[in-house]
Every structure is written in structure tokens, then in C-alpha cells.
Amino acid sequence: ASSTSGAANQKWQKVGTVADLDKTGQLLLADSPVGAVLVVGTSKAAKDLSAVNPTCTHKGCTVAWKTKKNLFVCPCHDAEFARDGKVQEGPAEKPLKTYIAKIESDSVFVKI
Numbered sequence: 001a002s003s004t005s006g007a008a009n010q011k012w013q014k015v016g017t018v019a020d021l022d023k024t025g026q027l028l029l030a031d032s033p034v035g036a037v038l039v040v041g042t043s044k045a046a047k048d049l050s051a052v053n054p055t056c057t058h059k060g061c062t063v064a065w066k067t068k069k070n071l072f073v074c075p076c077h078d079a080e081f082a083r084d085g086k087v088q089e090g091p092a093e094k095p096l097k098t099y100i101a102k103i104e105s106d107s108v109f110v111k112i
């Protein structure tokens with residue numbers, strides 16, 4: 001497979017099962033080499049899976065996924081981020097870090 005620069009030592013890491021993702025619409029990998037990774041979505045729309053580092057880029061609180069709003073919301077100062085990590089509402093100015101997610105058989109993976 002070809003790889004772009006910087007991606008050479010990235011690996012697919014298992015986050016959890018598809019069954020658990022579909023139950024709540026989100027899966028958290030609390031402890032990975034890049035810190036926490038939060039995957040949101042369902043297997044019914046596998047192409048729309050999103051994976052972010054849920055650490056708010058404002059002051060480091062942990063953002064929560066709000067399915068109804070389709071946004072990540074920070075509990076500390078109400079910053080809001082879209083599924084692709086982009087800031088929708090301040091005070092945060094930088095996007096959340098994002099990762100590629102995929103489903104393979106009955107497991108959910110992120111490339112980190």
C-alpha cells in the first residue's frame with residue numbers, strides 16, 4: 001500500500017465491537033498511543049464514521065458527542081465541533097484532531 005508522509009508508522013487499532021458502537025452511537029478508546037480516541041456513528045452509515053481526539057483544543061476538557069445536535073460539545077465553556085473536528089462555536093479556535101475509522105467484520109478500528 002502507498003503511504004503519505006507521516007503515516008508510515010500508523011497502524012489500525014481496534015476500538016471495540018460494532019455491536020457496542022451501534023448500541024450508543026459512540027465508542028471510546030480511552031488509552032491509546034495518541035491519547036483518547038472517540039469514534040461516533042453507526043455501522044448503518046459506516047462511511048460517515050468519525051473519529052476524534054475528544055480533548056478540547058481550548059483548555060483540554062473532554063468533549064461529549066451529542067447525537068441530536070450532530071456535534072461534539074465541550075462541557076467547560078460550550079465550544080462546539082462538527083463531526084469532522086472543525087470548530088462550530090468558540091471559544092475553541094483549533095479543530096479537534098481527527099483519525100480515520102473503519103469497520104471490519106464485527107470490529108471498529110481507527111488508524112493512529
Ligand code: FES
Pocket residue numbers: 056057058059060061074075076077078079090091092
Ligand atoms: Fe473546551 Fe474551554 S475547555 S471550551
